[in-house]
Amino acid sequence: MNLEPGAALPPVAKQLSLEMFRQGGARTIHNDYEAARQEGLPAPVAVGPQVAALLFKMMRQCFGAGWVVGGRIALTFRRPVYVTERVAAEGRVTRVEPEGGKRRVHCEVWVANAQGERAIVGEASGLVD
Amino acid sequence: MSDQETRRVARDEHGPRATFEEIEIGKDLGALEWTVQLDEIATQIALDDDPHPWFTGDSPFGGTIAPPQLAYRPPRWLLSRNYNVRGLLYKWEFENLLPLRPGMRLTVKGRITDKWIKAEREFVAYEAWGENEAGERVFHTRRVQILDVIKRTVPREGAGVDSGVKKERIA
Numbered sequence: 001m002n003l004e005p006g007a008a009l010p011p012v013a014k015q016l017s018l019e020m021f022r023q024g025g026a027r028t029i030h031n032d033y034e035a036a037r038q039e040g041l042p043a044p045v046a047v048g049p050q051v052a053a054l055l056f057k058m059m060r061q062c063f064g065a066g067w068v069v070g071g072r073i074a075l076t077f078r079r080p081v082y083v084t085e086r087v088a089a090e091g092r093v094t095r096v097e098p099e100g101g102k103r104r105v106h107c108e109v110w111v112a113n114a115q116g117e118r119a120i121v122g123e124a125s126g127l128v129d
Numbered sequence: 130m131s132d133q134e135t136r137r138v139a140r141d142e143h144g145p146r147a148t149f150e151e152i153e154i155g156k157d158l159g160a161l162e163w164t165v166q167l168d169e170i171a172t173q174i175a176l177d178d179d180p181h182p183w184f185t186g187d188s189p190f191g192g193t194i195a196p197p198q199l200a201y202r203p204p205r206w207l208l209s210r211n212y213n214v215r216g217l218l219y220k221w222e223f224e225n226l227l228p229l230r231p232g233m234r235l236t237v238k239g240r241i242t243d244k245w246i247k248a249e250r251e252f253v254a255y256e257a258w259g260e261n262e263a264g265e266r267v268f269h270t271r272r273v274q275i276l277d278v279i280k281r282t283v284p285r286e287g288a289g290v291d292s293g294v295k296k297e298r299i300a
Contacts, residue, residue, distance in 0.1 A: 014178065020176075026292070027290045027291065028291045028293065029215070029291050032290060032291070034290055035289070035290035035291040038138055038289050038290055038291070039138060039215065039216075039277070039278055039279070039289065039291060040134055040137075040277065040278035040279035041278055045217070048217065048218040048221070049198060049201045049218070049221070050176055050177065052198075052221065053176070053177040053179065053196075053198055056177070056179075056196065056197065056198050057177065057179045060179075060181065060196075064189075065188075065189045065190070067197070067225070068183075068188075068190070068194060068197060068225060068228050069190075069225055069226065069227060069228055070225065070226075071197065071224070071225040072222075072223070072224045072225075073221075073222065073223060074220070074221075074222040075220065075221045075222070076219065076220050077217065077218055077219055077220070077221070080217065
């Protein structure tokens with residue numbers, strides 16, 4: 001895998017559905033329209049960490065053990081992701097630095113919807129030999 | 130103002146929602162003991178649709194490991210033990226320092242680091258970390274929670290349907 005500056009990370013996409021956010025019988029902003037409306041949301045929103053998990057999967061696929069130990073990420077959730085959206089995690093390498101006998105590969109990462117709107121943005125890094 | 134923005138939820142089945150004023154910068158959120166369970170790992174794999182063989186069999190670390198993001202919920206439980214808040218996650222940082230393994234017993238600690246108001250919304254920052262039985266740090270996280278999507282100028286009133294999922298079990 002090319003992990004030099006400018007290289008694109010292989011994207012990870014997923015079609016969300018309300019069923020993915022059922023939690024027993026609990027009615028939450030993630031699975032119930034009335035609960036969402038009461039909290040100022042027009043529709044149920046996906047659980048943020050479950051959407052961000054697409055980024056974690058992408059990083060693990062790219063860095064393997066260097067993500068599990070040594071992985072770092074800093075994310076901003078810019079807008080809600082609704083439970084019927086299709087989303088994709090993407091990223092690109094921004095720089096590479098030596099670190100403790102390995103190389104730390106820094107990446108710009110984001111999760112975008114089908115319209116290309118970036119709902120989650122941030123930076124992530126992993127270690128490679 | 131739309132119908133959905135005429136009030137902010139004041140309480141739910143766990144009692145009154147914590148207010149911005151009640152949240153204390155520097156507050157120690159206490160500690161909780163968390164043992165990583167195989168069924169929690171299975172649940173995380175299903176939630177994330179990521180059945181990597183390291184999460185069910187052997188790995189380069191010797192034995193099964195958990196997806197690192199399994200450590201998301203214990204710090205949130207710590208926050209919920211102290212403050213009945215809902216809202217949305219706004220910022221999330223973490224660092225994976227050691228692999229999470231089934232059967233690993235961790236002590237998770239945290240504290241409130243900041244709070245602020247921006248665009249009439251209330252934000253609370255906290256950090257948490259997990260240590261194994263040897264006292265080694267396994268993960269460290271910093272987060273910002275927005276307490277309400279609705280502006281703080283809208284009064285709190287009435288009960289909300291969403292009481293959160295407070296059960297301290299990844300299920």
